Amino acid sequence: MPRVLLTGGSGFIAAHVLDTLLERGFDTVVTVRSEEKGQRILEAHPNTPKEKLSYVVVKDVAQEGAFDEAVKSSPPFDYVLHTASPFHHNVQDPVKDFLDPAVKGTTGILKAIKAYAPTVKRVVITSSFAAIVNPKEHAAVYSEKHWNPVTWEEGMESSQTYRASKSAWEFVEKEKPNFDIATVNPPLVLGPVVHYLNSLDAINTSNNRVSDMVRGKCKEGLPPTGTFLWVDVRDIALAHVRAIEVPEAGGQRFFVVAGEFSNKEIADIVRDSFPELADKLPSKDFPSDKPADLYGHDNSKSIRMLGLQYRSLKESIVDTVKSLLAVGV
Known part of the structure; x- marks a missing residue:
């Protein structure tokens, strides 16, 4: 079977990507930041033989040459799925916490693959709606054709994934490596947490809103929705x-x-x-903040080319709440 390197293996999206890869028979190596995280992944898949699932430690994806050893493999890799890009709101230093890991991590792994993994045919990169949206002047209907026009300076806080994906396309155009790339651009990602990776303090940013509701933190009212587009993490995983x-x-x-x-x-x-x-939620009469003239979205390419069949919001939220209750919310 084809052999895949999955970066950021202890992340919310990556955990579901891993399950999808294993279900579909791929031999998978995940990168993790520590031996402890790697062991937790192996322990959560006790019936998976070591030739089907293993891990390699990459402590800091922003370091020069961070992925050089990780991409070397026997047997060699056929594909790389790069999900190791941060997205959270506890930012102390935008460059150190966001832009360096996202941009240097992405260009770093592409350089490593070109230099040390000539058998890799394709790299799939987790990008974001942030790479598409233009918050200053919304499109009537957003699709893959749109690019966020934000500059590096303006993007210091919110567009790290835009910068990373832009850097990836520029790398391929300039370096003409032995592989091609594809990017997966989700908006807000909801869906069940994977019990072995998530503590209550490490729930992904998108699911925090559901966790807060279940914990009674929104009893007096709901916070602003922010991005009004969503997708289930399991559909994102299948897309990768x-x-x-x-x-x-x-x-x-x-x-x-x-x-x-x-x-x-x-x-x-x-x-x-x-x-x-x-009794933990605001009353049914609490108003919605979704605008009547919200921009549209076109997901037809993902349905046509990748064969995706999207889950409903109800299925996603019910499964998310069940998973949160299971880990002790």
């Missing part, structure tokens, strides 16, 4: 794997989006599906 399975996916960006939502809709689903949590 389909992007290496489908030959024509090379050289493509994929806007992977299930639809529109608001925090009010999430609260209503939680209330209806988990009546025992109703």
Whole structure:
């Protein structure tokens, strides 16, 4: 079977990508920041033989040459899925916490593959709606054709994934390596947490809003929704794997989006599906902040080329809440 290197193996999206890879028979090596995280992944897959799943430690993806040893493998790698890019709100230093890991990590792994992994045919990179959206002047309907026009200086706080994906396309154009690339561009990512990787303090940024509702932190009212587009993490995971399975996916960006939502809709689903949590939520009459003239989205390319069938918001939220309750929220 083809052999895949999956970076950022202890991340929210990567955990689901890993499960999808294993389900579809790929031999997988994950990069993790510590031996402890690697061991936790192996322990969570006790019936998976070591030739199907192993890990390699990459302590700091922003370091020069961080991935040089990781990409060397016997048997050699056929594909790389690069999900190791940070997205959270506890930013002390935008360059150190965001831009260096995202941009240097992405260009670093591409350089390492070109130098040390000549058998790699394709690299799939986790990008973001941030690489598409223009918050100053919204498109009527967003698709893969759109690029965020933000400059490096303006992007110091929010567009690290835009910078990383832009750097990746520039690398391929300039260096003409032995592989092609594809990017997967999700908006807000919801969906179940993987029990072996997530503590209550390490829930991904998108799921924090669901966790806060379940914990009763939104009883007096809901926070602003922010991005009104969403996707389930399991659909994102499948998109990454389909992007290496489908030959024509090379050289493509994929806007992977299930639809529109608001925090009010999430609260209503939680209330209806988990009546025992109703007293932790604001009243049914709490208004929605979703604008009537919200920009549209076009996900037809991901459906046509990758064969995605998107989960509903209700399924995603119900499964998310179940997973949060299971880890002790």
